[in-house]
Amino acid sequence: MSGSSRRDAPVSKPLARKTAAARPARVRRDLAPHRVVIPSTVWRFLARFALASIPLFAVWELWGRAPYLNALARLFAVTARLAGFDLQVTSTSAEELHFALGDIGWSNRFGMTAVNTIALAGLLLATGGVSWRRRARMLVLGLGLLGLTHVIGLWTDILHVHLHTRARALADGVRALATGFGTFLFPLLIWAYLLRDRIAAFRMRSS
């Protein structure tokens, strides 16, 4: 992609005209800065993301989802009990988690949230210029951090139980932020944080 820097560099009009005689095709592109040319590295990134995430998603759906949700529910229950809440895991499946807190029971369709593990894994695997050793380390660390956000997401259920009669809009909002919007926000944040040197280098060259 060495040509891209030349293509995108600011070219004064007289210089562009002068260069046009020698290389008309290249300069024609220089003179049309409004045209959106998607660099091949970006296409490669998207292709690698799809190549990594599609098989991972299949594995997740067939074997990963139900055990992960079950483990997540148990971990959440442990943290809740440590905080003094008598929370019970009623049942778990690949779709829903069922909890009981005192005489209040609820279900959570957490499978839609937890699938962002595949998105994060796809982003980490698709980013180029990273050694496989570092990539493996980032995967372990990233998925651990994302698991933590899932536990926090489940904690908003407890907040919801306490607030739903008094401040329902706030309770719904916090829950939507953690488990709806967070589904997209957290993988992107963790990816940007773990590979921040790649993004910093990118930013420096861009500015």
Added chain:
Amino acid sequence: MRRPATIAGERREGAGSPSMRRFAALFIGCSVVLFALYWISEALHGFRYVNTAHARATAAALQGLGIDAHASGTSIILSHGVLEIVAECTGIYVLILFTAGVIAFPADLRTQIRGLALGLPCIVALNFVRLLSLGLVLHVRPTWLPWFHEYLWQVLFVGLVATLFAVWVTRIGGKHERLVAP
């Protein structure tokens, strides 16, 4: 462990630099503020008009493809089932993230406006294609719908928003090898 290769000055100016921290803080701040604005509209039931418009447009497009579909409020009714359009289905979260990323990135106002003017319609269009594809899947192979719904929505859109952001930054910067270097 050996640190990954960096370009000159990156360690000092890059990963942990004030400008990167500023970008991160601005990005998170903008995301939360935009989410709060969206949530206020949702709580005031203002967002259901957007959901209804999406349902109508998708049903019309499916009819154009020869599929028996019609919209009723926020629902798209097909012969094999019903697609319910909720706020998340409109791509609002992805729109918020892209907007926050563009606002937080250190670029001049004109470039940011151009980025939003190109990126946001692009996301809306991609989301419309997604809804259309879900309608097609529900029509042709309803049992595949959960898979398509989760993959296309949750997984692919995270990759797409990262990619769109990368496209915008490469357009303003001109050198992009370091973000998605082969």
